[in-house]
Amino acid sequence: xxxxxxxxxxxxxxxxxxxxxxxxxxxxxxxxxxxxxxxxxxxxxxxxxxxxxxxxxxxxxxxxxxxxxxxxxxxxxxxxxxxxxxxxxxxxxxxxxxxxxxxxxxxxxxxxxxxxxxxxxxxxxxxxxxxxxxxxxxxxxxxxxxxxxxxxxxxxxxxxxxxxxxxxxxxxxxxxxxxxxxxxxxxxxxxxxxxxxxxxxxxxxxxxxxxxxxxxxxxxxxxxxxxxxxxxxxxxxxxxxxxxx
Numbered sequence: 001x002x003x004x005x006x007x008x009x010x011x012x013x014x015x016x017x018x019x020x021x022x023x024x025x026x027x028x029x030x031x032x033x034x035x036x037x038x039x040x041x042x043x044x045x046x047x048x049x050x051x052x053x054x055x056x057x058x059x060x061x062x063x064x065x066x067x068x069x070x071x072x073x074x075x076x077x078x079x080x081x082x083x084x085x086x087x088x089x090x091x092x093x094x095x096x097x098x099x100x101x102x103x104x105x106x107x108x109x110x111x112x113x114x115x116x117x118x119x120x121x122x123x124x125x126x127x128x129x130x131x132x133x134x135x136x137x138x139x140x141x142x143x144x145x146x147x148x149x150x151x152x153x154x155x156x157x158x159x160x161x162x163x164x165x166x167x168x169x170x171x172x173x174x175x176x177x178x179x180x181x182x183x184x185x186x187x188x189x190x191x192x193x194x195x196x197x198x199x200x201x202x203x204x205x206x207x208x209x210x211x212x213x214x215x216x217x218x219x220x221x222x223x224x225x226x227x228x229x230x231x232x233x234x235x236x237x238x239x240x241x242x243x244x245x
Contacts, residue, residue: 025202025210025238026051029114030065030077030095034180035198035216035234037164039144040108040135042099043069046243053236057220059084063236073099081118091118091125108135108144127152131164142168152188160185174204178214194218194229208240 026032026049033039043049047069055061061084067077076096083089097112113130133146144166151159166180178200184193200214215231 025049025212026065026067026077028053028063028065028079028081028234029093029116030067030079031097031112031114032067032075034166034168034178035200035214036196037144037166037180037182038097038110038112038131038133038146039142039166039168040099040110040133042073042075042097042110043067043240044242045069045071047240048243049238049240051236051238053234055216055219056233056235061219067095073101079116089119091116093117106137108137109133125152133164140170142170144168148182150185150188158187160187176202178202197231198234200234208242210238212236 027038028035031038032041032043032049049067051063051065053061053063053065055063061081063079063081065077065079067075069075074097076094078094079092081091083091093114093116095112095114097110099108099110102108110133111131112133113128115128116126118125118127127150129148129150131146131148133144135142135144146164148162148164149159150162162183162185164180164182166178168176168178170176178198180196180198182196184195186193194217196216196218198214198216200212202210202212204210212235214234216234217231218228219234220228220230220232
């Protein structure tokens with residue numbers, strides 16, 4: 001029952017950039033995209049998007065994020081997460097992304113990165129990453145692919161390259177389905193790690209409000225490292241404020 005209640009809440013996070021195409025909202029680390037992979041979109045200039053999430057793992061994780069559109073194509077933001085797990089378990093971080101002006105119709109290109117400080121069960125997981133992403137809209141489908149260089153500086157002091165991809169299907173102007181995948185890394189994730197995945201749906205009931213429900217792996221913080229491959233519910237809500245006059 002607990003997970004069913006939470007499933008009805010998280011639908012509001014990642015899809016609120018605009019009602020026209022049920023656009024992506026804030027990912028778990030702040031920037032506009034799906035759960036853990038970016039897309040080639042940014043918050044509009046002088047727009048502040050705020051979001052809150054619940055991950056219904058064995059012990060829930062609660063997150064808050066904010067993203068601000070500075071100029072056309074440039075967004076910056078921050079996130080904070082509290083993990084209901086034993087020991088010191090919380091995290092915060094900063095992010096920035098720039099979406100290049102479109103020079104080919106339907107083609108999107110973006111560069112960005114994250115800095116984070118994170119502890120889960122007293123394990124230091126600090127790090128940063130830089131990424132490049134590209135997308136090409138085909139009808140109501142928006143596929144995105146990219147490459148990310150990630151470096152950890154905590155207990156696991158190492159770096160590696162990951163590849164990621166996502167697909168968004170804009171079924172209706174205010175409803176879309178989405179899925180994403182990112183490759184695992186033996187250096188960063190340990191041996192026998194699975195790719196990171198997420199899939200879900202988004203609904204935009206109001207112009208500035210988005211709701212989303214989905215499932216993702218490597219988010220069962222309360223279940224311990226042995227249960228990270230299990231899929232858990234992700235739930236949330238996002239609202240955007242425009243400061244344009």
